[in-house]
Amino acid sequence: MVIPGEQPFFAPPGQGHESSDQCRILVVDDDDALRRTLPRVLAREGRQFAECGSVGEAIAILEREHFALVLLDYRLPDATGLDLLDWLTHQHRDEAVIVISGEDAIDAAIGALRGGADDYVRKPYHVAQLQRAVDSTLHKATLERANRAMSQRLRASERLHRFLVESSPDLIFTLDTEGRFSYLNPRVRPLLGYERTALLRRPFSTLVMPEDIDRINSLMFARGNTPGESFNIELRLRRSRDEPTEGSSESITVSLTVIPMPDREGRRSTGLYGVARDISERKRAEEIITFQAYHDQLTRLPNRVLFKDRLELAIAQAQRRTGALAVMFVDVDRFKLVNDTFGHAEGDALLRGIAARLSSTLRRGDTLARLGGDEFTVLLPDINHPEDAETIARKIVDALTPPFRLSHGDFRATVSIGIALYPRDGDGAEDLTRHADIAMYQVKRSGKNAFRFFDPELNTHYRERITLENDLRLALERSEFELYYQPQISLKGKRVVGMEALLRWNHPTHGQIGPATFIPVAEEIGMIGDISHWVLERACGQLAQWRDAGFSDLRMSLNLSPHDFSRKDVVEMVTECVERHRLPSSQLELEITESMMMQDSAGVAAKVRAMRDAGLSVAIDDFGTGYSALAYLQKFPVSTLKIDRSFVRDLDGPSTNPIISAITGIARGFGLQLIAEGVERMEQAETLRALGCDIMQGYLFAHPAPAEQATAWLNVAPEIDFAAP
Numbered sequence: 244m245v246i247p248g249e250q251p252f253f254a255p256p257g258q259g260h261e262s263s264d265q266c267r268i269l270v271v272d273d274d275d276a277l278r279r280t281l282p283r284v285l286a287r288e289g290r291q292f293a294e295c296g297s298v299g300e301a302i303a304i305l306e307r308e309h310f311a312l313v314l315l316d317y318r319l320p321d322a323t324g325l326d327l328l329d330w331l332t333h334q335h336r337d338e339a340v341i342v343i344s345g346e347d348a349i350d351a352a353i354g355a356l357r358g359g360a361d362d363y364v365r366k367p368y369h370v371a372q373l374q375r376a377v378d379s380t381l382h383k384a385t386l387e388r389a390n391r392a393m394s395q396r397l398r399a400s401e402r403l404h405r406f407l408v409e410s411s412p413d414l415i416f417t418l419d420t421e422g423r424f425s426y427l428n429p430r431v432r433p434l435l436g437y438e439r440t441a442l443l444r445r446p447f448s449t450l451v452m453p454e455d456i457d458r459i460n461s462l463m464f465a466r467g468n469t470p471g472e473s474f475n476i477e478l479r480l481r482r483s484r485d486e487p488t489e490g491s492s493e494s495i496t497v498s499l500t501v502i503p504m505p506d507r508e509g510r511r512s513t514g515l516y517g518v519a520r521d522i523s524e525r526k527r528a529e530e531i532i533t534f535q536a537y538h539d540q541l542t543r544l545p546n547r548v549l550f551k552d553r554l555e556l557a558i559a560q561a562q563r564r565t566g567a568l569a570v571m572f573v574d575v576d577r578f579k580l581v582n583d584t585f586g587h588a589e590g591d592a593l594l595r596g597i598a599a600r601l602s603s604t605l606r607r608g609d610t611l612a613r614l615g616g617d618e619f620t621v622l623l624p625d626i627n628h629p630e631d632a633e634t635i636a637r638k639i640v641d642a643l644t645p646p647f648r649l650s651h652g653d654f655r656a657t658v659s660i661g662i663a664l665y666p667r668d669g670d671g672a673e674d675l676t677r678h679a680d681i682a683m684y685q686v687k688r689s690g691k692n693a694f695r696f697f698d699p700e701l702n703t704h705y706r707e708r709i710t711l712e713n714d715l716r717l718a719l720e721r722s723e724f725e726l727y728y729q730p731q732i733s734l735k736g737k738r739v740v741g742m743e744a745l746l747r748w749n750h751p752t753h754g755q756i757g758p759a760t761f762i763p764v765a766e767e768i769g770m771i772g773d774i775s776h777w778v779l780e781r782a783c784g785q786l787a788q789w790r791d792a793g794f795s796d797l798r799m800s801l802n803l804s805p806h807d808f809s810r811k812d813v814v815e816m817v818t819e820c821v822e823r824h825r826l827p828s829s830q831l832e833l834e835i836t837e838s839m840m841m842q843d844s845a846g847v848a849a850k851v852r853a854m855r856d857a858g859l860s861v862a863i864d865d866f867g868t869g870y871s872a873l874a875y876l877q878k879f880p881v882s883t884l885k886i887d888r889s890f891v892r893d894l895d896g897p898s899t900n901p902i903i904s905a906i907t908g909i910a911r912g913f914g915l916q917l918i919a920e921g922v923e924r925m926e927q928a929e930t931l932r933a934l935g936c937d938i939m940q941g942y943l944f945a946h947p948a949p950a951e952q953a954t955a956w957l958n959v960a961p962e963i964d965f966a967a968p
């Protein structure tokens with residue numbers, strides 16, 4: 244590690260000169276004999292000698308090489324030994340110097356020693372005296388060099404440690420035995436916004452958020468002045484409000500390591516050393532991950548896992564205090580239709596809006612969760628009576644009354660709510676949620692947009708429903724579906740002009756099940772597409788057979804579900820089937836309902852237009868039951884209107900005739916074919932005929948029947964019933 248502007252703390256090997264040079268001696272004397280003699284008398288293992296006879300030569304040698312010792316004659320031909328000493332001083336050289344001189348005057352010795360000589364030996368000298376002086380000077384020089392090197396290393400070490408501490412990304416501090424700051428590194432300024440000097444001698448708790456003070460104090464100062472063990476803790480340090488810092492939050496979370504600083508004997512503590520690492524970012528990331536694991540991304544409500552957790556906790560608490568709680572299962576009505584027709588972005592917006600309204604009806608301690616899709620659950624952890632849950636359920640229903648503003652327009656969302664109570668309806672989280680779900684399902688079955696409490700009886704229905712779903716999933720591959728056909732009869736022509744294909748499910752144990760029972764289930768479980776495809780295929784095949792048998796102008800009507808119209812390829816699906824069976828497209832009639840037209844978001848109008856462009860016939864099944872029927876007729880280029888059964892049923896009443904007259908007029912005005920459905924009695928048929936409706940369908944003529952029976956009607960029209968009108 245190199246501190247900027249510093250030599251390396253640990254010098255690489257070979258850069259120092261002590262070891263190789265410590266025994267090199269330069270003899271500077273103008274006496275040739277002496278220069279030869281001295282190396283011999285002073286020789287020791289490892290010592291090397293160089294020699295020269297003047298100050299100039301000595302400087303030249305010294306500029307090239309380093310020596311441990313210079314034996315320097317005082318008087319030299321070109322200058323005095325003092326001049327060389329001067330030079331050595333100015334060059335900051337560390338060679339030891341022994342001046343050898345024949346000068347008697349004490350001043351010479353003083354001058355030499357002042358000039359930096361390590362020793363002074365006066366000539367004549369005894370050899371042993373010189374040897375001692377050399378040995379001792381070399382020894383002293385070695386010690387001094389070692390000392391210098393040590394000091395240098397200590398200084399470098401201190402600089403290194405200061406650098407490490409002061410430029411550390413962590414906050415480093417020491418506390419005295421009273422817990423007051425005795426040192427802080429400069430990191431405190433950018434991290435927390437405090438000046439170091441302002442904190443010195445202030446207690447550590449100055450920086451700690453109030454919630455964490457007890458925790459840290461008990462750990463830091465539990466053992467008084469006795470050195471304890473080091474410890475690590477996460478805590479929040481408060482930021483100064485006055486100075487800008489690296490972040491804007493009120494506090495940062497740090498991982499703090501505290502190490503006691505013992506005295507020399509290790510008995511008493513002289514204070515604490517602490518390193519605090521800012522882990523706020525990591526904490527935030529962890530919080531986000533935890534939040535995501537326990538919350539629904541779309542609504543940010545608790546998810547299934549967190550709901551279960553809270554419910555289990557609430558059950559345990561209710562058990563302890565012998566209290567009660569309620570679980571609600573809230574399912575958005577017709578949400579799938581919204582999603583399929585308005586698109587997922589609108590569906591998401593609606594769910595967020597519903598979540599917000601549900602939240603607004605609950606108290607702080609209650610939990611609203613989204614289990615997924617359009618399913619929400621509510622935990623009311625502390626209720627006194629079932630009526631409390633009822634009140635909340637009513638508030639939820641009321642809260643949803645104002646329509647939601649979506650980009651396609653306003654939408655009125657409703658929910659079905661099932662309620663289960665602890666301990667009455669179960670004592671476990673799963674049982675309670677399941678029972679609330681069963682109660683919700685019951686609400687769905689009986690008209691939606693309401694709430695009800697779990698009733699053990701419901702369990703049976705629920706099981707039945709699950710069984711129905713499972714059986715329905717297998718019905719196609721087990722060939723349990725069958726098409727029945729109901730004739731559409733022209734009174735004038737006294738013949739069958741069309742057949743409506745009506746689906747039946749021949750259940751292996753329950754017998755025949757009508758479409759009103761299983762079509763909504765098929766829609767809910769996503770099977771309707773496959774079923775409609777099967778119906779289309781079978782009806783086209785049957786029509787082709789009848790055409791081959793000579794009934795070439797017969798029309799086949801079949802029912803499509805709103806879900807079929809959410810398919811992008813619904814038009815292609817139909818035209819492809821018609822073409823494959825070589826049918827004139829006008830002889831296939833697709834029945835749609837007025838409600839499908841009213842929710843035109845999936846582009847039903849465009850699809851109807853495409854069907855009409857492909858030559859297909861399209862009938863409005865329940866014409867007149869919705870609103871703005873006329874307006875829809877401008878937008879939907881249909882070919883046939885079917886007078887709804889409800890008008891035909893009430894035909895005897897005084898107010899119905901004008902409606903049918905109006906419908907008849909509209910059909911005539913728009914050049915549309917008119918069919919009356921649900922004709923059960925002769926009088927109804929007569930009135931309809933009198934009002935201008937010729938084609939009729941209903942039990943008066945024939946109940947829907949299998950293909951074989953329908954074929955018989957084609958050959959011999961159901962005469963008995965329609966002969967009279």
Ligand SMILES: Nc1nc2c(ncn2[C@@H]2O[C@H](COP(=O)(O)O[C@H]3[C@@H](O)[C@H](n4cnc5c(=O)[nH]c(N)nc54)O[C@@H]3COP(=O)(O)O)[C@@H](O)[C@H]2O)c(=O)[nH]1
Pocket residue numbers: 729743744745746757758759762778802803804834864865888920921922923940941942943947
């Ligand atoms: N998506 C699909 N829906 C289908 C399909 N097949 C039928 N359906 C729809 O299911 C509803 C109930 O149908 P169903 O039980 O078959 O009842 C039809 C007739 O049996 C019944 N009908 C006929 N004549 C009379 C009568 O004189 N009185 C009387 N009370 N009921 C009668 O009416 C039903 C036909 O209605 P409609 O379709 O409106 O002409 C029903 O909504 C069917 O549309 C299918 O394959 N796919």
